[in-house]
Amino acid sequence: MVQISKPAGTLPPLGKLLKRSFFDRSVHEVAPDLIGATLLVDGVGGIIVEVEAYHHLDPAAHSFRGPTPRNRVMFGPPGFAYVYRSYGIHWCVNFVCEAEGSASAVLIRALQPTHGIEAMRRRRGLQEERALCSGPGKLCEALGITVKHSELPLDAPPFALHARISKPEIVAGVRIGITKAVDLPWRYGLKGSRFMSKPF
Template sequence: MVQNPAANLPKPGKLLKRAFFARSVHEVAPDLIGATLLVNGVGGIIVEVEAYHHTDPAAHSFRGPTARNAVMFGPPGFVYVYRSYGIHWCVNFVCEKQGSASAVLIRALEPTHGLAAMRRRRHLTDERTLCSGPGKLTEALGITGAHNDLALDAPPFALLARTARPQIVFGVRIGITKAADLPWRYGLKGSKFLSRPFAS
């Protein structure tokens, strides 16, 4: 049986507003671990994220605004969705202040709401692998480019605060070649729903 550290977390709290994101991306990223992300009622507990600061050469905003990354230069609390390698969608939450162009990539969820819909979209039954990666979770939640530049505090999104601080681990980010040594990946300690385990 899959161990489930998030099962010991309290039930989700109140809806998070855009002001939650008007802080440093390095404060927001770990604070998202344990929050619940829902899209049209489907989703789960955030167990893994990565922070991307505008001064970071791995950030899409590093070289300035483009048509693709324009939402990153807008106000915090909005969704930045992009296609990775032309294959799958990735969802990010814009942080800090307008123009700062920093964001948090959502890497993995523990599925808790709408499992039937997720299994149908992913053609899988194993809960552990439904949302264990940025492309997997967007497919499971039905997130596409149509969600780009939508507010996180309005339908179809609902982001519910955690009500207790979980144990958080951190390490280097995954799948990048620039600034690959920065420990800006955060996760729920002991979670079996991560995209990849953290180094012990």
């Protein structure tokens, strides 16, 4: 499974809706299991092709130094969105994992657009499908995700997260754009996908 090919005007099939219990596991189990799942926000989105795991004992994690007003959702129950602004410019969306208080999360880095592509193009101001969601800030802009989505449950509108329908071939490597724990291979991607933010 490199990318979904489909006739013009048709949408790829969707798996069952994931419940919050899906996230009540180690972030290192959840992160690769999200590759191939479909994320929709108000019906707009696509197939997750790249993520990064952030563990609560990881110095690169926002939760590493304890709770703050911004990251408090990470210290609550799993299955909720954590949205923050990166470098004061871009919104980034994370999925909170593990038992309450563990404060681990998966950063959603890239999607293959499948649903609401014209809406994404309007929001992003460009036509090239490959570039619509090829980065965490880009995908949030394309899906209309802002801080208003932070602390919302992932198994209720406006979110819809569908399980993958087949097991993809996954690659792993070091994370991008961080200065701490740079050697940890906690970035996961869909092998061969042209929709990732950066090749492995």
